[in-house]
Amino acid sequence: MKRSLILFGLLICLLAFYLFSHPLTPVASIGWIGALVLFYHGALGLRNYIRSSPAYRRPWNLIQSILSLFFAILFLSSSAFSLSTTVFSIVAYWLMFLGGTRLMAAYTYYKANFPDSRREFWSATITILVALFLFINPIFSAAIIGYLFAFIVLLVGISLLLSGLRL
Secondary structure (H helix, E strand, C coil): CHHHHHHHHHHHHHHHHHHHHCCCHHHHHHHHHHHHHHHHHHHHHHHHHHHCCCCCCCHHHHHHHHHHHHHHHHHHCCCHHHHHHHHHHHHHHHHHHHHHHHHHHHHHHHHCCCCCHHHHHHHHHHHHHHHHHHHHCHHHHHHHHHHHHHHHHHHHHHHHHHHHHHC
């Protein structure tokens, strides 16, 4: 057990050093997994469209499936740099939508004289500002997340090494 902990600790530390030298790799991996899920969704939708009876076929289902397959193939064939940018652009759009809906809820709370409307307004404002930062600097954000992930992996590797040395 002691040897395996030390061996895995060393391997995880080496992985962390690799991730420190390539910070976009974890974010690109998330994008690649998302592209695989999108491909599966498109293929499943196309299969369901073909298998359904003509009375239940809708052209929107076919268009959605074809577009899902197209974007999945586009994402799977792109580089790690563009995948990292794409992932954070999607997150930025999602945060912008979330901030907008929070802002509308805060306005509704304000009109109804709820006491927590100010907190909801500030939450919406901060969410929108984070989304704008991600829109402006997607690669910088991806690098920060990559370095954070590498640091966490390094801490796990050091923890395994120390546990193996203590046994």
